[in-house]
Amino acid sequence: MADLTQFFGGQGFDPSTVEPDVVSPGDYTTIVTDACIKKTKNGNGHFIELQLQVLDEGKFKGKMLWDRINFDNPNEQAVAIARQTLGALLVAVGIADFKDTDMLLQKVVIACVKVKDGVENNIRTYKVAGQTQSAPATPVAPVAPVAPVPAQPAPVAPVAPVAPLAGTYTPQQTAPVAPVAPVAPVAPVAPAAPPWER
Numbered sequence: 001m002a003d004l005t006q007f008f009g010g011q012g013f014d015p016s017t018v019e020p021d022v023v024s025p026g027d028y029t030t031i032v033t034d035a036c037i038k039k040t041k042n043g044n045g046h047f048i049e050l051q052l053q054v055l056d057e058g059k060f061k062g063k064m065l066w067d068r069i070n071f072d073n074p075n076e077q078a079v080a081i082a083r084q085t086l087g088a089l090l091v092a093v094g095i096a097d098f099k100d101t102d103m104l105l106q107k108v109v110i111a112c113v114k115v116k117d118g119v120e121n122n123i124r125t126y127k128v129a130g131q132t133q134s135a136p137a138t139p140v141a142p143v144a145p146v147a148p149v150p151a152q153p154a155p156v157a158p159v160a161p162v163a164p165l166a167g168t169y170t171p172q173q174t175a176p177v178a179p180v181a182p183v184a185p186v187a188p189v190a191p192a193a194p195p196w197e198r
Contacts, residue, residue: 022121023063023113029055029129030065030111032093035101038068045073048086048101052111052123065111067123085125092126 005011034051048069054060069089071082090098093107110127 022115022119023054023060023065025114027110027112027127028060028065030109031055032104032107032109033064035104037101040070040073045070047071047073047082050089050104052109055108065113065121065123067111085123089126092128 004013030052032050033053034049036049037046038049039046048071050067050069052065052067054063054065067085069082069086070078071086073079073082086098089104089109090096092109093104095103095107108129110129112124112127114122114124116122
């Protein structure tokens with residue numbers, strides 16, 4: 001047995017006096033500093049272990065985060081979760097054909113971090129770094145429909161009387177025929193409603 005009181009001012013060490021070394025929940029811009037495949041503790045599976053460093057300015061800059069993506073496991077649910085996480089990571093860093101963990105090194109990605117049991121960080125998912133959410137589009141006022149402008153008919157020229165042809169019957173006329181007056185423009189007709197609106 002070893003007495004530790006001599007190291008802590010004659011008393012036992014009180015763990016509540018130390019704040020856990022965890023990153024607060026949130027989204028952080030990170031860089032992948034290490035990526036490797038390891039065996040699970042029980043030896044019946046494998047996981048990708050990632051080490052990421054926080055790049056964001058502020059209190060957590062330089063802090064390290066770890067993620068274990070359990071892609072080879074007898075538990076199907078663990079594998080399904082791992083595939084979702086790995087898929088989000090690969091999309092976020094732009095890798096379409098993942099063949100080697102070294103492909104992840106030095107990739108910048110947003111890690112969506114949560115805190116487990118108040119003492120440990122977990123990464124829920126990953127997002128593309130450098131994307132900002134665009135502001136919603138400003139609605140545009142609808143434009144009032146413009147009434148169609150009817151084509152103006154060309155004025156009709158007066159018709160001159162025609163001389164009868166030789167040897168043809170012509171009725172007797174008492175007065176010459178008056179020229180025809182130009183036709184007045186016709187008012188536009190409202191378009192008929194489509195059949196589904198009748």
